[in-house]
Amino acid sequence: MEHFLEQVLNGLQLGLMYALIALGYTMVYGVVQLINFAHGDVFMVGAFLGYFGFAVWGLPLPVAILTAMVTCALLGVIIERVAYRPLRYAPKIAALISAIGVSLFLEYFSSLKFVFGPNYRVVPRPFPEVHWEIAGLSVTNIQVIVFVVVLLMLILLQLLIYRTKTGMAMRTVAVDHNAARLMGVNVDTTISITFAIGSAFAALGGVLYAIAYPQIHPFMGIMPGLKAFTAAVLGGIGIIPGAVLGALIMGQIETLTSAYISSQLRDAIAFAILILVLLFRPTGLLGRTETEKV
């Protein structure tokens, strides 16, 4: 039983990190109906910047995290400006191909020797790992940090979206760009803000991931990116609580599969879920098919 609960905790940690990435997919999809396939690579850049920050440049961890988040926010805005905006009202497939292009560019550009380099790097612990025994369960300080930080970010995001003017503008842009424009919303700016927030979250996810699973490389964003994408689809793409729910489910499924079935089956099962969701509930767990009212 303890073993099971510890696995659930591990799954929660993984799921929360997926949630940080999945939010970016789902928010961006919400405002531009585009799957930003470069999102996982922004996560990777975030992990590297965090690593350089605290392990190479010697910045305090919070400063390193903030640097990664701000830089990636900027990166996200530039990606949208350069690769997606010119194609915004073109057929969807064009932007999708552009997204794949950006993804490959980030991976291979990062692999260059004068950038991050092609090798695996081991991330030193920014603080010693501590194990606590709570009610017979072993809990690490990293798990607690991940839990607190992600929860805090989710609350902030919720406040932003439902309590601020910017958030309201984002929700109107998600419905109809022109209707939002007629209210005086600058749609381009709103989309940029969405990319900035999504990318900053991915960067935070990247740094936390590098601390929890301390090995990074330029292609490390692909798998977590795809898993988070699956999570976003599972929850209902474009729906923010759906992304979190989907991510938590993905985290559990993956961890429990590794623990009780086989760790080799982990990824196969994760993607089998994507296929099943698309077949039987394409709008996701929290998605509804729109009923139109006349």
Place this chain on the structure above:
Amino acid sequence: MILEVKDLEVYYGSIRALQGISFYVQKGEIVTLIGANGAGKSTTLRTISGLLTPRRGEIFFQGQKITRMPAHQIVRMGISHVPEGRQIFPNLTVMENLLMGAYTRRNRSEIQESLEEVLNRFPRLRERAKQLAGTLSGGEQQMLAMGRGLMSKPTLLILDEPSMGLSPLLVEEIFEIIKSINQQGTTVLLVEQNAFMALQVAHRAYVLETGRIVLSGMSAEVQANPQIRSAYLGEVEA
């Protein structure tokens, strides 16, 4: 002159939707554009509010050129466009929809004042303030769209097909509201398929046919024109 449109030409790809139209709206007027489906009425409105870019021609609002200005800035100039099909935000509450109408405004107490005005004008919206706008009936949605349009305190209110899909009783009600909005000082540019009702409330009218203005004048004159009577008012020539 509050609005002046000069030789406006708008293309959809290679199709010339507006073939050089000119008209004006004076302060305090209700002006209506009538015409059949595809005549270019909505295109004209969408170009004025900045959603479409004209290939040629100019638009002046209160003496200032607004041609090619982005839509979100045109709202700030004082033009509010209530689009065809209402385009309310179904995922926002009625209250949030109204507040979105005041997106360009900063002064909270003034926004609150406008909100009270709108809720008094449309009491149904007050009852449903906390409901998601997508759950409203068609008539309520139209009222919400108009209320939202008024929340920016526009100098010029543009209404595109406000009576579309509504029951005759509601149509009457909507047109009464348009009249009273106008009487309280808002200039109105109205596009309608329901030419009969539009000519009842408007001071002046322009008739559009395939992207051109073919007739204009005081509503009464336009209404009296035999061709208009047969083409748009459903009367058979005697």
